[in-house]
Amino acid sequence: MSLLQMYCRTVRLCTGMMIHRARKYSATTAQFSEKKLSRYFVDYRRVRVVAGSGGNGASTFHSEPRKEWGGPDGGNGGAGGDVIIKVDPRVKSLASVSAVYSGKNGVAGRNKDRCGRSASSTYILVPLGTIIKEGGKTVADLLCHGQMYTAAYGGAGGKGNHFFLSNENRAPITAMPGDRGQERVFQLELRTMAHAGLVGLPNAGKSSLLCAISNARPAVAAYPFTTLKPHVGIVKYRDHEQVAVADIPGLTPDAHLNSGLGISFLRHIEHCRILLYVLDMSSVEPWKQLQQLRFELDQYKMHLSHRPSAIVANKMDLPDAWNNLRALRNQVHQRVIPVSALTGDNIEQLILHLRELYDDYPLDSD
Numbered sequence: 001m002s003l004l005q006m007y008c009r010t011v012r013l014c015t016g017m018m019i020h021r022a023r024k025y026s027a028t029t030a031q032f033s034e035k036k037l038s039r040y041f042v043d044y045r046r047v048r049v050v051a052g053s054g055g056n057g058a059s060t061f062h063s064e065p066r067k068e069w070g071g072p073d074g075g076n077g078g079a080g081g082d083v084i085i086k087v088d089p090r091v092k093s094l095a096s097v098s099a100v101y102s103g104k105n106g107v108a109g110r111n112k113d114r115c116g117r118s119a120s121s122t123y124i125l126v127p128l129g130t131i132i133k134e135g136g137k138t139v140a141d142l143l144c145h146g147q148m149y150t151a152a153y154g155g156a157g158g159k160g161n162h163f164f165l166s167n168e169n170r171a172p173i174t175a176m177p178g179d180r181g182q183e184r185v186f187q188l189e190l191r192t193m194a195h196a197g198l199v200g201l202p203n204a205g206k207s208s209l210l211c212a213i214s215n216a217r218p219a220v221a222a223y224p225f226t227t228l229k230p231h232v233g234i235v236k237y238r239d240h241e242q243v244a245v246a247d248i249p250g251l252t253p254d255a256h257l258n259s260g261l262g263i264s265f266l267r268h269i270e271h272c273r274i275l276l277y278v279l280d281m282s283s284v285e286p287w288k289q290l291q292q293l294r295f296e297l298d299q300y301k302m303h304l305s306h307r308p309s310a311i312v313a314n315k316m317d318l319p320d321a322w323n324n325l326r327a328l329r330n331q332v333h334q335r336v337i338p339v340s341a342l343t344g345d346n347i348e349q350l351i352l353h354l355r356e357l358y359d360d361y362p363l364d365s366d
C-alpha cells in the first residue's frame, strides 16, 4: 500500500467516525427533546418509594479489668428514615416529582452501649389536590396545606448484643441486623385539570386564543360548538414554568340546568383555579356576556365566578370593538385585556398577566 493510499484510508476512517458521532449526537438530541416534550403539564406520576433500613446492632464486648467477666456492650442501631408525601404550597405541578425516592438509613450501634442515630424522614413535596393511589386504589387525598401521608416506614434498628444480656443468660448473643425499610409503588394524580380555563359563550374565540398562547391546536371554525370537549394547552415561560390552560366548550343560557351539555362543561371549569372570561368584542354590550357567564357559574356552584380571573376582550381587530371596550370598562371593575387571537395583537400581555395570576392564585380556592 502506497503512502498516498494509506493517507486516503485514514482520512476516510476519520470522516466516517465523525459522521457516526454526529448522527449519534443528533439522535440523543432528538431523544432529549422528545423527553422534554413529554414533560408538558404533568398531572400523573408513578413513584417508587423505598424507606431507609434500620442500622445494625453492634456486637462488641467490654473488657473491664475490675469486672469478673468481659460482657457484651454493643448498642442498638437507629431506625431507618420514613418517606413522606407532603403538600407544599410552593409546588404547583407534579413535574418536579422524581420516579424513585430512597429514605436514609439508620446509623449502626457502637460499642460502650452507644446507640446509632435514627435517620430523618425524606419528603416528597406535592401540590394541593394530589390523589395518592396504590394499585389503582386511592389511599390518600391531600386536600389541606401541610397534609402528610407516610408512603413507606423506615426499618427498625437492630438490637445490639447488650440488649440480649439477661441475668440468667450471660452468654453473649450475636447482635441483630436492622430491618429493611418498606418499599411501595404509588400513582400520584393531580386533581386540577388545568391551571386556567377559557370560559366564554360559543364562538367567542376560545380555541383561537388557546392556539395563540400555547402549543395546543384545537379545531377552530366560524360556527358555534366546534369545541365539544376541553383541550389543554401549555403556556411556556422563559424560566421553564408551564401553565396549563383549558379551552372549555362554550356555555349557553341555562348551562347549569344541563342545557347543551352544560353541566359537564361547568364541571371542567370547576377544576380550573384561574378563569379567563373570553368575550367577543364585536358584539354589542359585551358585559352582558360576562354577566351571563358568571350567572351560569354561580348557579352551578356558589361563588365559582369569584375565582381569580381576568377578562379577555377578544376580536379587537373587528369594527366597533374599541367602542365596545370603552363601554365594557365603564361597566366592570376588573382588569380587561384587549387582544386579537386572529392577528396576535396584545397576546404577549395576556400571557404575562396569566403568569401573574398563576403566581398569585390561592391554592386552596376549591
Ligand SMILES: Nc1nc2c(ncn2[C@@H]2O[C@H](COP(=O)(O)OP(=O)(O)OP(=O)(O)O)[C@@H](O)[C@H]2O)c(=O)[nH]1
Binding pocket: 200, 201, 202, 203, 204, 205, 206, 207, 208, 209, 219, 220, 221, 222, 223, 224, 225, 226, 227, 228, 248, 249, 250, 314, 315, 316, 317, 318, 339, 340, 341, 342, 343
Ligand atoms: N376577527 C377575529 N376573528 C376571530 C378572533 N378569534 C376567533 N375568531 C374567529 O371566531 C370564530 C370562532 O372561533 P373559535 O376559536 O372556534 O371560537 P370558540 O369560542 O372556541 O367556539 P366554540 O368551539 O363554539 O366554543 C372563528 O371563525 C375564528 O376564526 C379574533 O380575534 N378576531
